[in-house]
Amino acid sequence: MAAIEVLLQCGDCGTLLESVVEAQQHAQNFLHTNFYESKEAICFLLCSTCGQNSRCITESAMHSKRSGHTEFYDRTAEVVEEEARRSRDSLRQILRVAIDHLNEADTSLAERRRQRLGLPSRPVLEEGQSSLPLAARAEQMAECLRTIQQNHMDDAAKVMNALDSLRMFARNIAMYPDEEKYRKIRISNAAFQAKVGHLRGGIEFLELCGFERTRGGEHLYMPREDVNMNVLYSAANVLNNAIGNP
Template identity: 30%
Template sequence: MAGLSLQCAACKAQFRSVEEAQGHAELTKHADFQESTEPVLNLVCVTCGKPCRTQTEKDLHTKRTLHTEFSDKTAEAAKPIVLESPNVGASTSGNVSEANPARNEWIVAEMVQPEVNKELLAELESMGFATPRATRALHFTGASDIETAVSWIVDHEDDPDIDEMPLVAAETGNTAMQPLLTPEEAKIKAHELRERARKKKQEEESRMEREREKERIRIGKELQEARRKEEQQERERLMIFRKAEKDEERRAREKIRQKLEEDKAERRRKLGLPPEDPKPADSSPAPALAPAPEEEKKPFLPIRPASKAEQMRECLRSLKQAHKEEDANVKRAFQTLLTYIGNVVRAPDEEKFRKIRLTNPSFQERVGRFKGGEHLLELCGFEKDAGGEFLIIPREKVDNILLQTASKELNSAIVNPFFGIL
């Protein structure tokens, strides 16, 4: 069977003509070529039209471009190899390197730069790629677009000869790697690829815009819901504040009423009047009564003893009124007292919570220097020890209900801005 290609004995590369083998020998210094009955593959990419000469070249093209459909036109391009060359007048032996020296003159034929697309070359150079590197990319890919050439440069940037200008035989130029399309077909193909890329870009932009719109709607709903919750919480806080104000106002009115009644009873006592106004006298004369003993002449005062809660409230009110100019420090004292009492409620068995050193600088700075601070703790059950150095509440005297009442009064004094004013 006639030879269909020349095969390099060193790297097993196949070539369609002596000129191609000559270019390979000049680039690689390989000089041993043999005639082969296997044709050079001609696998044409259906998508971009690039011809691939080997299965490895096809795999690399698929990896770079993701094009997987190829048309096998090897049979159409397979022709018997012609070993004669204008510079060679010897016989066509199978092993070229074994022929006489005159037959190997084709090895030193003139080598020139390959012809590539000037516009694409200029565009690659404007992107910062060196001329040899850009020329290699366009030559070895037969690229008709920038993306393929750039991908080739990225994949081969570590090659040792990446910045060397490629050379081909002067007689063949770049015929080995020219695309199998006419200029008109290449233009049509390039136009189709551009349109496809433009449509793909438009679809991607539309998809991204839809995603952005969905994200804007989602964020808007979240902000609206957060604003609604914040307004609801603000309304609840306002209702609690107003309720506390009304409770404080009611307690103030009740206290004023009780004070008026006590003052009225005290005035009647000083004037020697009975606790209540006497009823209208009957028309019949009343029988004479024996004078009452001295101890029975004391008038009865209808004054009920103040409860613990009222005593605590009065203590806190007096403390705040006595230090009107130190509102922030008074509030800090109330919070410190609330902490002491809360610790006892939460852990009544902890002795460290039931014992307060009166000489402690922190206690004196926050509570002790205010008149009424120690008194409130005593109302809660704390007692001074024998040396007067500590306030201690025995475990058996811990009254959770009393301590919770004190916590409630302290909390009211802290949150109510009108506490102690009325």
């Protein structure tokens, strides 16, 4: 049973009442005036004979005394699970609304999106340069993000932390390509492991951005000459789409 404290209990029928207003309404409806404080746990007992629901043992006992009905079906576990599911769904909905508000200003114009991400204007491909490898790489990046989302469907916060962290890596390198500290990640770093490193698809995404494992595998490193603004812009765009469509 769920150990939920309540304010009042009706001494006439045993009904649990979770507020003074509820007690007043109960008194008005049934002319019951005998109320006392109670800490009896709320449960959900359904009378098998008439279908009346009792919210505590005392209430079900008094129902049996009045009606002679003695068979009850305990729905407590079902109700608790249903409430937990609704809470998870509500959290996901709140997260989606928050993301929508966060990205609302970016969806109208691509340039505003680049500004919010802190990325420079999209580079122009040189004459004769093929866009196919970049498109293929972007699709692989998107697949990495889908892997993260699918493996953690029940933990929206963990997914969002991972996507935000990956976007931060792309943003920092695009803004400060000469700063080595943004191009070097210690794989064993606790914060990195918690947000990205232990997630399947996380390190693979960074490798598609241009990071390489150093000898010994202690770090992910992106040489200055391998910084590719086209790739970083593509990574940020893929991430922004994933964040906007969780």
